[in-house]
Amino acid sequence: MNDKLAVIGFGTMGQAITGGLVEAAGYPPERIVTSDKAKGPKARARAQALGIGWEAHPLEAVKQSQAVLLCVKPKDLGALLDGLRASGALDHKPLVVSIAAGVDLAFLQARVPEGTPVIRAMPNTPCSIRMGTTVLAPGLHAGDEHLAVARTYFEPLGAVLDLEEHHFDAVTGLSASGPAFIFVILEALAEGGVQCGLPRAVALELAARMTLGAASMVLQTGRHPAALKDEVTTPAGCTIAGLLALEDGRIRSVLARGVERAAQVAGGLGS
Ligand SMILES: NC(=O)c1ccc[n+]([C@@H]2O[C@H](COP(=O)([O-])OP(=O)(O)OC[C@H]3O[C@@H](n4cnc5c(N)ncnc54)[C@H](OP(=O)(O)O)[C@@H]3O)[C@@H](O)[C@H]2O)c1
Incomplete structure (x- = not known):
């Protein structure tokens, strides 16, 4: 053949x-x-x-x-x-x-x-x-x-x-739908930069490069994201202030539920 x-x-x-x-x-x-x-x-x-x-x-x-x-x-x-x-x-x-x-x-x-x-x-x-x-x-x-x-x-x-x-619906909700979730997050991070005075193109480039770098650190070091996060977080500094604002918006459960919902819908697409 x-x-x-x-x-x-x-x-x-x-x-x-x-x-x-x-x-x-x-x-x-x-x-x-x-x-x-x-x-x-x-x-x-x-x-x-x-x-x-x-x-x-x-x-x-x-x-x-x-x-x-x-x-x-x-x-x-x-x-x-x-x-x-x-x-x-x-x-x-x-x-x-x-x-x-x-x-x-x-x-x-x-x-x-x-x-x-x-x-x-x-x-x-x-x-x-x-x-x-x-x-x-x-x-x-x-x-x-x-x-x-x-x-x-x-x-x-x-x-x-x-x-x-049996993992495929979960894989679909996380890995296949995930790029769309990250695009929304990138857009939102860039908006934050714009709100603080950065030109939009610069804000978007910084958001994308920072995301790529952070993801690469997780993959290349094999370390837990929580440990890497703690290292960036100086006591009484700016990062902990930003993190607490994100937690007030329930960022973790919002993202996790987004993956869960996408996986649920993926499971019904074939029927
Ligand atoms: N998009 C993603 O990020 C992603 C990620 C992972 C997996 N997937 C899976 O990838 C598959 C394709 O998704 P997609 O986003 O690429 O869809 P899409 O852009 O709609 O492309 C599917 C193409 O197949 C054509 N088509 C439909 N029936 C056909 C047939 N009998 N013979 C030949 N061509 C036919 C469609 O034409 P018409 O538009 O004229 O019907 C359309 O051009 C889906 O099953 C999806 O679950 C998608």
């Missing part, structure tokens, strides 16, 4: 993943073919700019590929798989990788020919700049060799973690 990857659904995530692979990681574009039912010329022009193949119908892309990356919305996944199976496009049992939130392995396995290897993946949009995180869980017929193939798609885009499938 060839080493082609079919990316079905070329929206936000389809483009983030293929863009990251081709533009940031140097993945050969001729090894990717995509298909999207979008009628407008925009997605097609993006595929053309990346140099990847384009097929008008998903079955043509899937038939010629050893692996299929499903990047459509959860509500569209059942009909897509049923159509692919009925047309015989999955008869060669390609590796099927789904990134759909809330759609479990049992649902996917029931819609592909018996014995087809299926993997569930949960990436996030920072994959488009190779700063992403992807969590993988293998289905019944997916072995180490299939996980190794899936890793070749996601490792060039950032970190890859293996987790049991």
Whole structure:
């Protein structure tokens, strides 16, 4: 079998993943073919700019590929798989990788020919700049060799973690929805800088660079954020004053409940 990857659904995530692979990681574009039912010329022009193949119908892309990356919305996944199976496009049992939130392995396995290897993946949009995180869980017929193939798609885009499938809604609420939460936090931090007189562009750059640095300290030192926070907090200083104002606004429970709520909704997306 060839080493082609079919990316079905070329929206936000389809483009983030293929863009990251081709533009940031140097993945050969001729090894990717995509298909999207979008009628407008925009997605097609993006595929053309990346140099990847384009097929008008998903079955043509899937038939010629050893692996299929499903990047459509959860509500569209059942009909897509049923159509692919009925047309015989999955008869060669390609590796099927789904990134759909809330759609479990049992649902996917029931819609592909018996014995087809299926993997569930949960990436996030920072994959488009190779700063992403992807969590993988293998289905019944997916072995180490299939996980190794899936890793070749996601490792060039950032970190890859293996987790049991029952964690996926939590992963979705934290890691996949999380970039949006951080964008709101960055916007709010920058507003604080603007309120104190900083030019908006400077405030936003400081907020983003500070966030990147703080997150990198947690990852690189392995130390608990509370210990790192205590080190920045001089007695009677400005940081403890700011921290207490944040605690008055219940910042911890607001953020934690945001993740919990996103995970709850993710769990219902596949039904
Ligand atoms: N966005 C994120 O941050 C994120 C993170 C992790 C995982 N995910 C998962 O990634 C998946 C895609 O999300 P997205 O944000 O990229 O969605 P999106 O921007 O709407 O892209 C999905 C694309 O697939 C197309 N499509 C739908 N049915 C199709 C079919 N049968 N054949 C070919 N193309 C089809 C859609 O076209 P139409 O618009 O015309 O229907 C759309 O262009 C979802 O399942 C989501 O749960 C998203």
